[in-house]
Amino acid sequence: MAKANALQAQLLKAGLVKKSQVSQVANQQAKARVDKHDPKAAAIAAEAELARIEAEKARLEKVERDRQIAAERNAERRANELRAQARQIIADKKVLAKGEAEYRFNDGEVIRTLLLTEAVRKQVIDAALVIVRDGEGYCLLPRVAAVQVRERAPELIVLDNAGRDYVEPSTGNAEDDAYYAQFQVPDDLVW
Numbered sequence: 001m002a003k004a005n006a007l008q009a010q011l012l013k014a015g016l017v018k019k020s021q022v023s024q025v026a027n028q029q030a031k032a033r034v035d036k037h038d039p040k041a042a043a044i045a046a047e048a049e050l051a052r053i054e055a056e057k058a059r060l061e062k063v064e065r066d067r068q069i070a071a072e073r074n075a076e077r078r079a080n081e082l083r084a085q086a087r088q089i090i091a092d093k094k095v096l097a098k099g100e101a102e103y104r105f106n107d108g109e110v111i112r113t114l115l116l117t118e119a120v121r122k123q124v125i126d127a128a129l130v131i132v133r134d135g136e137g138y139c140l141l142p143r144v145a146a147v148q149v150r151e152r153a154p155e156l157i158v159l160d161n162a163g164r165d166y167v168e169p170s171t172g173n174a175e176d177d178a179y180y181a182q183f184q185v186p187d188d189l190v191w
Contacts, residue, residue, distance in 0.1 A: 008022045085153075086149045089141075089149050090134055090149060093142060093145035094134060095120070095129060097140055099117030100115060100117075101116055102115060105159045106159075107158050124140065127143065127160065130146035130159065130162075131157075132146065132156050132157055133158055
């Protein structure tokens with residue numbers, strides 16, 4: 001103890017430490033000696049360490065949860081931006097074609113009708129024009145614009161005849177299928 005005091009006195013004399021620092025170190029050393037021999041103090045210190053570990057774990061979980069929420073918001077915001085771009089393309093590029101000929105198409109489980117001219121109807125059948133959702137209704141887009149819309153919001157494309165493969169329905173009877181195969185059903189059948 002005397003050596004420690006002599007060392008402290010020398011450090012104070014040399015001006016390397018302040019008196020408050022010396023007393024603080026002495027208090028910490030005294031407390032450490034008491035804690036070493038006191039089981040209650042050791043239990044309290046262990047409890048404090050567990051609480052610190054739990055608090056750090058909770059903080060890390062909150063950071064991870066916040067990161068996930070931010071990622072979801074960013075993804076949702078990006079999807080909304082893409083849908084807005086698709087709607088803008090539709091507004092800029094839509095083809096106005098009102099006519100007397102009815103063109104029927106499926107939108108999911110519902111059959112919808114557009115009134116078109118024969119020339120425009122032929123373009124839809126030949127896949128030069130594509131039917132897309134436009135707000136509550138439908139409109140026609142040129143193929144190039146429809147490709148841009150499909151890249152941003154494919155759910156807005158209702159009917160695109162490009163690459164559509166027709167599969168002959170089967171009656172389940174090979175003889176009947178062979179007989180009916182000789183009759184051609186036109187692709188542009190008006191019904």
